[in-house]
Amino acid sequence: MVERSPGIGGAEAVRLEHEQRRRNRLLTEMLDHLEATRGPVDERLVRKYLDLLA
Incomplete structure (x- = not known):
């Protein structure tokens, strides 16, 4: 989960979290493909x- 710093608005925090989850996925x-x-x-x-x- 992305730590929310005081300077980041709610929408920006959600965008950062979404991008981090996308990269992880x-x-x-x-x-998985390489292992297969x-x-x-x-x-x-x-x-x-x-x-x-x-």
Whole structure:
């Protein structure tokens, strides 16, 4: 959920929340598609890249 800061009006907060949910839905769909076409995720690679990003 998007934190509502004092400077953001109600309509803007709703727009931001909607956009965040849309991005999350699209990411989930993309990951599901990749798993269906390329197989399950290699958890070792996930840990490797998370460590690199940290």
